[in-house]
Amino acid sequence: MSVDYEALKKDRAQEWRENLRKSIPAKERTQVERVKMPENEPLKRNKNFNEVNKGLSEEQAIIEAKRCLDCPTPTCISGCPVNIDIPGFIKQIEKGDFLESAKVLKDTNALPAVCGRVCPQENQCELQCIYNKMKKPSVAIGHLERFASDYERNTGKISIPEVLKSNNIKIAVIGSGPSGLTFAGEMCKLGYEVTIFEALHEFGGVLVYGIPEFRLPKKIVRAEINSLEKMGVKFVKNFIVGRSAGLDELKDQGFQGFFVGSGAGLPRFMNVPGENLVNIYSSNEYLTRVNLMKAYKFPEYDTPIIKAKRVAVIGGGNTAMDSVRTAKRLGADRGAIIIYRRSEQEMPARIEEVHHAKEEGIEFLILTNPVEYIGDSEGKVKQIKVQKMELGKPDESGRRRPQPIPGSEYLIDIDIVVVGIGTSPNPLIPQTIKGIDVTRWGTLVVNEETMQTSIPYIFAGGDIVRGGATVILAMGDGTKAAESAHKYFINK
Amino acid sequence: MYKVIEKTILSENVAKLIIENKTIAKNRKPGQFVIIKMGEIGERIPLTIADADPEKGTITIIVQKVGTSSHKLFNLNAGDHISDLVGPLGQPTEVEKVGTVIAAGGGVGVAPLYPIAKAFKEAGNKLITILAARTKDLIILENEMKEFSDEFMIMTDDGSYGKKGLITAGIEEIINREKVDMVICLGPAIMMKFIALLTRKHNIHTIASLNTIMVDGTGMCGACRVTVGGKTKFVCVDGPEFNAHEVDFDEMLKRLNAYKKEEETSYSKYLKDLK
Ligand SMILES: Cc1cc2nc3c(=O)[nH]c(=O)nc-3n(C[C@H](O)[C@H](O)[C@H](O)COP(=O)(O)OP(=O)(O)OC[C@H]3O[C@@H](n4cnc5c(N)ncnc54)[C@H](O)[C@@H]3O)c2cc1C
Ligand SMILES: Cc1cc2nc3c(=O)[nH]c(=O)nc-3n(C[C@H](O)[C@H](O)[C@H](O)COP(=O)(O)OP(=O)(O)OC[C@H]3O[C@@H](n4cnc5c(N)ncnc54)[C@H](O)[C@@H]3O)c2cc1C
Ligand code: SF4
Ligand code: FES
Numbered sequence: 078m079s080v081d082y083e084a085l086k087k088d089r090a091q092e093w094r095e096n097l098r099k100s101i102p103a104k105e106r107t108q109v110e111r112v113k114m115p116e117n118e119p120l121k122r123n124k125n126f127n128e129v130n131k132g133l134s135e136e137q138a139i140i141e142a143k144r145c146l147d148c149p150t151p152t153c154i155s156g157c158p159v160n161i162d163i164p165g166f167i168k169q170i171e172k173g174d175f176l177e178s179a180k181v182l183k184d185t186n187a188l189p190a191v192c193g194r195v196c197p198q199e200n201q202c203e204l205q206c207i208y209n210k211m212k213k214p215s216v217a218i219g220h221l222e223r224f225a226s227d228y229e230r231n232t233g234k235i236s237i238p239e240v241l242k243s244n245n246i247k248i249a250v251i252g253s254g255p256s257g258l259t260f261a262g263e264m265c266k267l268g269y270e271v272t273i274f275e276a277l278h279e280f281g282g283v284l285v286y287g288i289p290e291f292r293l294p295k296k297i298v299r300a301e302i303n304s305l306e307k308m309g310v311k312f313v314k315n316f317i318v319g320r321s322a323g324l325d326e327l328k329d330q331g332f333q334g335f336f337v338g339s340g341a342g343l344p345r346f347m348n349v350p351g352e353n354l355v356n357i358y359s360s361n362e363y364l365t366r367v368n369l370m371k372a373y374k375f376p377e378y379d380t381p382i383i384k385a386k387r388v389a390v391i392g393g394g395n396t397a398m399d400s401v402r403t404a405k406r407l408g409a410d411r412g413a414i415i416i417y418r419r420s421e422q423e424m425p426a427r428i429e430e431v432h433h434a435k436e437e438g439i440e441f442l443i444l445t446n447p448v449e450y451i452g453d454s455e456g457k458v459k460q461i462k463v464q465k466m467e468l469g470k471p472d473e474s475g476r477r478r479p480q481p482i483p484g485s486e487y488l489i490d491i492d493i494v495v496v497g498i499g500t501s502p503n504p505l506i507p508q509t510i511k512g513i514d515v516t517r518w519g520t521l522v523v524n525e526e527t528m529q530t531s532i533p534y535i536f537a538g539g540d541i542v543r544g545g546a547t548v549i550l551a552m553g554d555g556t557k558a559a560e561s562a563h564k565y566f567i568n569k
Numbered sequence: 570m571y572k573v574i575e576k577t578i579l580s581e582n583v584a585k586l587i588i589e590n591k592t593i594a595k596n597r598k599p600g601q602f603v604i605i606k607m608g609e610i611g612e613r614i615p616l617t618i619a620d621a622d623p624e625k626g627t628i629t630i631i632v633q634k635v636g637t638s639s640h641k642l643f644n645l646n647a648g649d650h651i652s653d654l655v656g657p658l659g660q661p662t663e664v665e666k667v668g669t670v671i672a673a674g675g676g677v678g679v680a681p682l683y684p685i686a687k688a689f690k691e692a693g694n695k696l697i698t699i700l701a702a703r704t705k706d707l708i709i710l711e712n713e714m715k716e717f718s719d720e721f722m723i724m725t726d727d728g729s730y731g732k733k734g735l736i737t738a739g740i741e742e743i744i745n746r747e748k749v750d751m752v753i754c755l756g757p758a759i760m761m762k763f764i765a766l767l768t769r770k771h772n773i774h775t776i777a778s779l780n781t782i783m784v785d786g787t788g789m790c791g792a793c794r795v796t797v798g799g800k801t802k803f804v805c806v807d808g809p810e811f812n813a814h815e816v817d818f819d820e821m822l823k824r825l826n827a828y829k830k831e832e833e834t835s836y837s838k839y840l841k842d843l844k
């Protein structure tokens with residue numbers, strides 16, 4: 078997507094905005110300190126599932142909004158995968174018009190309350206903010222995004238985007254993760270009859286089964302889904318495309334176009350000895366039990382989870398951080414440990430999550446890798462044999478490749494292990510759609526400009542195309558795919 | 570929401586439910602299963618599709634109450650609704666005409682064995698059914714299975730009904746008597762383990778349908794994993810049926826017991842709340 082700088086310039090030239098800019102000198106704006114997100118106290122919050130970040134107050138948000146210089150060439154926008162009009166929404170906050178600010182966000186981002194919480198802003202918009210050049214902390218764009226969208230939701234004045242008259246073209250979306258939801262919203266606006274099919278009993282994909290309540294309350298996802306429902310998107314749960322019914326059957330029902338947003342839900346294991354011992358979970362199982370099935374409320378809820386004092390989580394991404402912080406909350410007070418084979422610098426998790434994890438008492442065992450699990454007589458894991466690693470030369474990903482140090486193995490006593498080293502695409506869809514092109518990693522092949530697969534009426538995006546990526550990239554794919562699907566149907 | 574159309578109590582602990590679901594009724598094949606979740610607090614539990622009527626758009630399941638969730642399901646009546654029902658899941662049984670087939674079921678395994686045994690009979694095989702339990706009261710689906718079996722045998726550990734002895738003794742008796750082309754077994758992991766050991770000795774192809782613990786049933790979590798032929802397999806997508814001679818039953822047995830304590834907590838709470 079390219080940034081429409083002309084349109085941005087026009088907006089920026091509006092009188093109210095010019096006046097607002099002039100009301101405080103830039104120099105003074107840059108003297109203001111970056112806002113600190115109010116958080117629940119680490120040693121209390123690590124015992125419950127309430128959201129960690131409390132959100133900015135109106136005063137805090139307005140002060141933070143004043144820091145933004147409303148740059149003539151806002152570099153931040155180029156860092157945002159969906160090119161949100163960042164100064165546009167921030168200046169509405171400074172002006173005090175929070176609902177209008179939320180509207181600006183929604184022009185390009187269907188799920189701002191989600192993105193404000195889970196996007197890695199430090200690598201995106203905030204990395205590109207001009208403040209970095211001044212060696213100062215960037216504007217807290219993510220916190221402000223969250224503020225405006227929460228304000229809108231909390232006041233109950235959620236604006237439902239306008240929808241064109243139906244063109245009677247039926248479109249099926251496979252999977253209700255961020256890419257599918259975004260695609261559905263965009264197509265619905267254009268007048269298509271959109272139905273989302275979801276395999277699980279709740280909508281939202283990773284947002285409901287993976288990312289924990291303490292980071293992304295489920296009611297937020299539900300509110301976004303309600304908005305889409307109000308726009309006219311149909312939602313069908315408990316429906317696995319390829320099992321409940323195949324693509325041909327859906328075509329018979331009149332669906333003419335498809336979007337595959339089925340994600341990367343297949344857990345990866347490391348194939349080290351002992352990995353199938355009792356109490357070794359994939360992060361997907363651990364988090365699904367806790368988030369989707371609410372096992373943290375067992376026995377009030379029927380799904381159980383093993384609560385233990387010592388838990389090790391293998392991996393260094395968001396999934397691993399979410400798992401280890403969940404373990405802590407479930408009572409791992411004799412050690413909730415991250416075991417990661419590279420160093421902290423290489424950890425793919427959001428910085429805020431690593432920071433929060435440390436505050437909550439998570440231990441980090443870096444440059445360490447499990448080589449074997451040892452069980453007791455009941456087949457329950459009791460020890461991990463780990464090996465120390467050192468960093469060698471950079472690999473394809475540009476990160477230095479970890480190498481084992483011979484003879485460095487030792488044992489760690491443990492009650493539960495969660496393997497959080499990543500996921501692969503679920504093979505079901507690639508297998509069930511005859512003739513669709515698949516890469517050797519099991520992802521779908523698409524034209525990067527159009528998100529069109531090798532079958533012209535099937536579009537795809539999100540993790541089924543990228544492998545494990547991010548919410549915002551999945552959403553960007555959904556938007557792009559909707560634009561090109563629309564073109565496809567117009568020209569057809 | 571999926572409506573329960575009909576309920577038949579088959580024995581003290583076993584009920585047959587006919588449930589509305591057009592899509593599954595139309596597309597299911599023998600050996601496949603569904604996942605059911607009842608209400609907001611419910612867990613997701615796997616149940617074999619015992620039968621289906623594509624015209625009426627219904628499926629049949631047979632449930633034996635063993636804990637909280639199966640008990641909840643057992644307690645449903647015609648007219649009640651099930652909030653979540655998804656399927657068909659798993660690979661269908663490869664039903665073929667092979668000759669003489671022994672269907673051996675024990676404990677909770679008898680309910681899911683029923684549709685598989687029936688399918689083998691319908692494919693033209695000679696079907697010998699052997700059901701086993703600790704004691705007489707625990708024998709289920711006797712009449713239902715007898716109806717389509719060419720030969721039918723019951724074994725109890727204590728001799729209170731049928732023949733006294735373990736299921737393996739019954740199977741061995743038949744193997745010694747006539748040529749058996751295939752054995753299908755379904756039941757406690759320990760039972761399947763010993764059946765597999767026996768039939769390997771006699772070199773008889775044996776299929777075990779594995780009832781591992783599941784969460785999603787779609788290949789997303791790995792809760793259902795077992796080692797088969799030295800490789801990790803997910804029962805919900807690669808199975809539920811595998812070559813019994815390759816399954817690591819000891820591992821499966823241990824994994825099935827993973828939540829023993831929690832299951833007891835949950836069930837005693839449920840029974841208390843029922844009162
Ligand atoms: C624990 C965890 C934490 C994460 N944290 C972050 C974070 O902080 N920030 C961030 O940006 N990203 C994060 N990510 C990554 C991000 O969540 C994903 O990149 C994103 O959700 C991918 O979106 P998607 O649209 O591809 O679909 P997904 O969210 O993967 O959802 C796909 C959906 O499709 C359904 N489905 C699959 N197959 C079928 C079928 N055949 N029929 C019907 N439905 C089907 C699935 O059940 C699922 O609901 C995290 C991921 C995990 C696992
Ligand atoms: C593919 C598949 C098909 C199945 N088909 C049927 C069916 O048609 N009819 C039926 O009655 N049951 C079937 N089961 C078993 C059924 O899913 C379990 O009995 C049920 O999940 C138990 O839940 P619960 O809460 O009632 O009991 P829990 O409290 O979970 O368990 C109570 C007792 O049952 C044992 N148990 C728990 N889960 C299982 C399991 N999956 N297999 C065997 N024992 C278990 C426990 O070890 C415990 O001793 C099937 C299981 C699988 C995997
Ligand atoms: S680069 Fe920073 S200061 Fe400039 S417009 Fe964007 S957020 Fe505001
Ligand atoms: S039940 Fe989750 S992968 Fe099989």
